[in-house]
Amino acid sequence: MNNVLATLIDILSQPAILVALIALIGLLAQRKNLSDTMKGTTKTFVGFLVIAAGAGILETSLVPFGDMFQEAFNVSGVVPNNEAIVALALNEYGSNTALIMFFGMIVNILIARFTRFKYIFLTGHHTLYMACMLAVIMAVAGFNTVPLIAAGSVALGIIMTLSPAILQPFMRKLTGNDNVALGHFSAVGYALSGLVGKAVKGKESTSTEKIDFPKGLGFLRDSTVSIALTMVVMYFVVALAAGPAFIEAELSDDTNYLVFSLIQAGNFAAGVFIILAGVRLVLAEIVPAFKGISTKLVPNAKPALDVPIVFTYAPNAVLIGFFSSFVGGLFSMIIMAVVGSTIILPGVVPHFFTGAAAGVFGNATGGVKGAVAGSFVNGIIISFLPVFLLPVLGDLGFANTTFSDADFGVGGIFFGTLANYAGPMAIVISLVVILVLMAIPFRSKKSA
Amino acid sequence: MKFLAVCGSGLGTSFMVEMNIKQVLEELGVTGVEVSHSDLSSASPGDADVFFLAKDIAEGGEHLGEVVVLDNIIDMDELKEKVTKVAEEKNLI
Numbered sequence: 001m002n003n004v005l006a007t008l009i010d011i012l013s014q015p016a017i018l019v020a021l022i023a024l025i026g027l028l029a030q031r032k033n034l035s036d037t038m039k040g041t042t043k044t045f046v047g048f049l050v051i052a053a054g055a056g057i058l059e060t061s062l063v064p065f066g067d068m069f070q071e072a073f074n075v076s077g078v079v080p081n082n083e084a085i086v087a088l089a090l091n092e093y094g095s096n097t098a099l100i101m102f103f104g105m106i107v108n109i110l111i112a113r114f115t116r117f118k119y120i121f122l123t124g125h126h127t128l129y130m131a132c133m134l135a136v137i138m139a140v141a142g143f144n145t146v147p148l149i150a151a152g153s154v155a156l157g158i159i160m161t162l163s164p165a166i167l168q169p170f171m172r173k174l175t176g177n178d179n180v181a182l183g184h185f186s187a188v189g190y191a192l193s194g195l196v197g198k199a200v201k202g203k204e205s206t207s208t209e210k211i212d213f214p215k216g217l218g219f220l221r222d223s224t225v226s227i228a229l230t231m232v233v234m235y236f237v238v239a240l241a242a243g244p245a246f247i248e249a250e251l252s253d254d255t256n257y258l259v260f261s262l263i264q265a266g267n268f269a270a271g272v273f274i275i276l277a278g279v280r281l282v283l284a285e286i287v288p289a290f291k292g293i294s295t296k297l298v299p300n301a302k303p304a305l306d307v308p309i310v311f312t313y314a315p316n317a318v319l320i321g322f323f324s325s326f327v328g329g330l331f332s333m334i335i336m337a338v339v340g341s342t343i344i345l346p347g348v349v350p351h352f353f354t355g356a357a358a359g360v361f362g363n364a365t366g367g368v369k370g371a372v373a374g375s376f377v378n379g380i381i382i383s384f385l386p387v388f389l390l391p392v393l394g395d396l397g398f399a400n401t402t403f404s405d406a407d408f409g410v411g412g413i414f415f416g417t418l419a420n421y422a423g424p425m426a427i428v429i430s431l432v433v434i435l436v437l438m439a440i441p442f443r444s445k446k447s448a
Numbered sequence: 449m450k451f452l453a454v455c456g457s458g459l460g461t462s463f464m465v466e467m468n469i470k471q472v473l474e475e476l477g478v479t480g481v482e483v484s485h486s487d488l489s490s491a492s493p494g495d496a497d498v499f500f501l502a503k504d505i506a507e508g509g510e511h512l513g514e515v516v517v518l519d520n521i522i523d524m525d526e527l528k529e530k531v532t533k534v535a536e537e538k539n540l541i
Contacts, residue, residue, distance in 0.1 A: 126460075223488075224487075273489070276459065280463075280485075283459075287463060305461075305464055306460025308455060308460075308504065309522050312503055
């Protein structure tokens with residue numbers, strides 16, 4: 001009997017098997033035929049192992065980068081990248097992540113069904129990443145086993161609902177209707193950009209779309225290209241600062257230090273590429289199941305969709321927002337260097353996606369001035385939030401990479417700080433209070 | 449016959465477009481079309497017969513071959529119109 005139990009625990013503590021089981025349940029619930037069910041379950045299983053393989057490659061690139069940065073500047077340097085940190089975290093927190101994701105989606109459906117917050121968060125990769133961060137935060141906070149899953153799932157369900165909700169006033173202004181929401185965990189940055197846009201708007205604001213702006217930076221949207229190019233630049237700068245003597249003696253095994261850096265920068269992009277392929281396999285069955293089930297259970301649901309849906313509303317603001325946010329990141333980096341804190345390096349991927357969207361929202365409320373100022377503020381936020389997020393992530397705070405988008409920072413710091421000052425019980429109380437507040441059927445004048 | 453939805457990172461947007469294309473094809477009663485999604489880096493001309501891209505990354509996907517550009521990726525009416533046109537051209541309906 002004990003053997004059976006031990007085997008069962010072994011099975012459930014293997015995240016790859018666990019996500020495959022979750023996919024299987026989803027496929028059976030949708031009454032898929034045998035071949036679809038087999039295919040979907042197997043793909044999900046393999047996908048999880050692909051992510052782990054990508055994490056291995058990424059680590060060979062990140063560890064020497066961290067050592068070089070430390071040698072050159074005597075502080076830690078962090079490259080925020082969601083895929084990187086999630087892949088590394090899944091090694092240890094995989095099973096909890098899978099369970100929190102599964103139950104968190106159910107909590108999202110329940111909140112949408114029974115409260116006035118009708119948002120269904122359909123950006124699956126962000127759900128996975130947030131589930132992963134909550135698994136880490138809740139473990140560091142002192143939870144384990146069932147309470148950990150429960151607290152993580154409720155927190156995930158709440159974040160999946162509130163993130164689109166706080167942005168919806170700006171989405172209404174942008175899209176002109178109330179049917180679609182934005183499901184991207186940097187909503188705090190976007191909403192702030194919208195507010196900044198409103199504040200800086202002069203008497204007459206010109207939309208970014210009225211100016212003639214050079215095209216041709218579309219290749220940055222190709223994430224492999226943009227990650228590889230920025231990592232090459234960062235690696236070279238750090239390698240030159242650390243010097244050939246250190247690198248060739250300690251890290252590269254006598255290979256020329258710049259050649260070594262070029263290859264390691266490429267390895268980072270290669271690792272992310274593999275991780276993305278794994279994430280795609282894992283989500284392939286889970287997201288359509290979630291969408292199908294939520295459509296049935298929540299008739300008037302508002303789908304919260306991935307961030308590029310807002311890009312087409314203002315293509316110029318996308319580019320202006322990216323540049324302005326990146327400048328905000330560089331500005332923050334200088335401040336961090338002066339203060340002597342951990343240095344958060346501005347990654348092109350987070351600044352592109354969140355800066356671009358911040359530009360669109362800033363433009364919607366404040367024209368060109370709003371786009372520039374709003375996304376600059378976004379750039380500063382996504383640089384400084386990670387500084388305060390790192391300490392609540394336990395051992396993962398030393399991984400040389402971390403979560404990049406604003407809501408991860410805000411959510412992580414909120415729960416992590418609560419736990420630090422008042423213990424895990426404070427997290428439970430805060431979750432209950434938030435749920436009760438959300439359940440009050442209050443309607444604001446605007447939306448009535 | 450294969451359709452491929454493509455976006456920058458191949459995670460969220462292209463996945464949503466894939467699910468919407470499947471829904472439109474079902475409404476049209478078209479069967480035998482494989483629909484999937486990918487990122488811009490991985491997509492290559494032989495991967496599918498028709499590629500669906502949002503307007504903002506269209507210039508990055510010109511090399512793919514037969515490309516359908518979506519002006520507004522959340523507009524189901526536009527998608528339905530464009531998928532129907534492709535289905536007619538390919539003699540699927």
